[in-house]
Amino acid sequence: MHNAYFDFAAPGNEPVMSFAPGSPERAALKKQLAAFKAQEMDIPMYIGGKEVRTGKTVDIRPPHEIKHKLGHFHQGEASHVTAAINAALAARQQWADTPWEQRAAVFLKAAELLATKYRAHTNAATMLGQSKNAFQAEIDSACELIDFLRFNVHYLTEIYRQQPASSPGVHNRLEYRPLEGFVLAVTPFNFSAIGGNLPTSAAMCGNVVVWKPANTQVYHASFFMKVLMEAGLPDGVINLVYADGPLIGDVCFTHPDFAGIHFTGSTGVFQTMWKTIGGNIAKYKTYPRIVGETGGKDFVMVHRSADADTVVTALARGAFEFQGQKCSAASRAYLPDNMADEIKSKLAATLKTMKMGTTEDFSNFINAVIDERSFDKIAKYIDNAKKDPAAEIVAGGHYDKSAGYFIEPTVIATTDPNYVTMCEEIFGPVLTVYTYDAEKYEETLELVDRTSTYALTGSIIAQDRYAIELATRKLVNAAGNFYINDKPTGAVVGQQPFGGARASGTNDKAGSQLNLYRWLSARTVKETLVPPTDYRYPFLQEA
Template identity: 25%
Template sequence: MTTTAQLAAPITFADRPHVFIGGKWVESTGDDWFDVTDSWSEGVVARVRGATTDDVDAAVDAARKSFDEGAWAATPITERADVIDEMANRLAARLDELTKVGVAEVGVTVPVSAMTQEMTAGLFHAVAEEARNVTLVDERTRADGGISRVLKEPNGVVAVIIPWNGPIGTIAFKVAPALAAGCSVVLKTSPEAPLSPSIFADVVGELVDEGRIPEGVVSVLVADREVSEALVVDPRVDHITFTGSTAVGRRIMSLAGERVAKVSLELGGKSAAIVLDDADLNSVMQSLPMGGCMQSGQACIALTRVLVSEKRHDEVLAAYKAALEMLPFGDPWQETNFLGPLVSARQRDRVESYIEIAKSEGATVAYGGGRGGFDHGYFVEPTIVDNVTNDMRIAQEEVFGPVISIITYKDEDDAVAIANDSQYGLSGAVYSADADRAYEIAKRIRTGTVNVNGGVIDFTVPFGGYKQSGVGREGGPEGLEEFFETKTVHLS
């Protein structure tokens, strides 16, 4: 791992003194602000107005009114798809600004942030294409010879609650298909990363001013947990879609269950990568280290459990160390770096606490474990924890940092059992010289996505989790289906 360190004055961004309700920037009913802190310099780079429960009420009211009046839902879906495409174009035109915001908000490095923003525009376009291909009315012949029409209709008012680790991408996963389906949306963003959603709000505001989206259809609010719960429990909200921790997902599902609201959840992960004995380690190390340390481990799909046979343990550990040593680590504003700091001091302290817990339970730090020698920035070095057993907390709980657990298995059945011994089931990987053999093992892993001999990241195909990693799917036609209700109309 190579490091670079040279502190310069942080890039600052314009403050956001208003809240975005129904397509317009307006005054908040309160006076709460959130500071946006650059995770490299630790300096405040912008301030954003926080929403109140009254602001939430106004946003839901605008969404409910706009949906019930039906102008957006009645717009032909191909025209709605054109609007989604235009959102993509306008976000792409703001690539430089969004890239800088991503570095400041999340701590990802410039090249990673740029890649993420470029991917997001593609996701909007993919949603638009799915919308053009969907069949909204399907005529079917009944058993009695009559005709029934099966209709797809928009859910209604959708509350979209997104995390800090990928805000603009999550908007593409959730808001774009909800709008394509004809829903009205209240987007609640994280106080840690509110700037990129504000840029999205700017784009929506332009489209509202141009008459391409009716007023009331989209609101964007920054709020803490208490205010967010007001959105979840509001009976005027038909569907809640959330990305974040499993603990918060449970809370949302519990609250929504009291009124049987529709819920879709993309939650945590503790994904396992099974390295079979015939795997070529040079090929494995082309994708596995970044699969575990992407966004400095701040990714739900990170491959944080590496399962190796007892026979190849030492060889795999040495190769993983060598691979991490080659990853440039440090100032996220330097384009030569691939790994930067964590999002906040709180997140850094949380990750460090898990490393200490692992040591107290008998594991050993085989690589990293410190702050990389930096005296500023919320850094945790890429870290390998060895001698881990699957019952340890480091193996069972989501750390959300660049901490990799090495776990040994006896045979293939044992490897599959260890991979499945988790409350989570979001992602995974299998490495083998025999792709067919790896595929057969992939089918046995209880997780929503599995990579065979690679590190494919493509959210235009279905993505989501088993078990406590979530409910529902994002991406592809399945992601669009989440925002439709099915109605059957029998014709005599």
């Protein structure tokens, strides 16, 4: 019987644990890291609730310790993608018909499991698989993922509560249906929380999902899939497959039941997907929803009134936490000439204090970049800067991949505001700074706005309120998440809904109601309580 209204109140954000020496969470995490390293995992795909192994395996190694094998995963073919679609469609009707409070309970239980029983596991898997230090793992794979699950339950409840007005004799209502078909979730390596949110936000709305994580995030993705299953997620609602991106596209984007894609990754891949979907539009039963977040060239604009130490801290954290592998990472900074030398000097000194090494050593602030391909790409940018007369390495610049993919936090100073590292997304621990004439602040704001095709995050650092107001207004389209006197990273679910426009994506704001609307299809129902029995209206009567 379903005869009650259920309410899921707004949650608070999950508290971030400190992992200070002597703390119980530190001891638990150290123990779990050792446990994961002591075993080699055989990781299957999950299709229709069943474990699927192909025998075609890919090794998983920590980016910071490439000689150590954590395990391997089984790579899928086109037949497995088709099987995942079929399993999703077979589960669709029963999942869509499941009352909301029953669907919500699955994701609330998953959040609780992560917050308690599996907190050390989710952090350890992210630390080893993606080379994040304990704090970066905690704010990502524990707190943010937990927040996505809990806040999305609350937000969806608020959406379901929204109903139209009814006139006398009429009852109107809105029904929020899932999309007609399956949703493809394609998730990146850099945030376990994104890996968990993209498939679950769609599934929460009653959709069924085919989930393809980045190969370099499979270690945590497979763990989270098992958490969802333990939380009671029915078979086939989310199907986890490991297959090449183009192969996934060939199967999913030609299927008549393809209903949407939830994507985080590169701009080029997303644009190719959009073009392919558009070319196949006549094949689909319904117009697919296309939701994507695709990266950034995120800026820090410094005004002459700024406090130098505030700037240095914002740049040190914003550019180099998680080795700069955040879509929101500060990668270009504009320094006024009245304080540029001081900032560069203090920043260089700060970077020398940052230890680099494995994630298991909690004293390391910097760890490894994700893989050899990324390492080689970043190293090439650094090498080119060393040879270019328009650039100067003012900090870092060294790298080594003999034991792991380690690149020093690197600061490039350029005399050219259109230098390549001021414009192109590098996705690594490289920050480029440009010194501008402090008297040309407004002109430089215009330069910031037009330099990059991206518009994800950015910040203004100033003590002059008029300068802050001017930057906020002039850079209105330059960033979907804009920060004042802070680094441009660290968006929190429920506080700073995340997403950008221009080449950075569709700005559908993960961690808000805006994103969930994309996975719903509303139906308006009008019921006339006492229907008319004569077609004639009063105006037709004679006086």
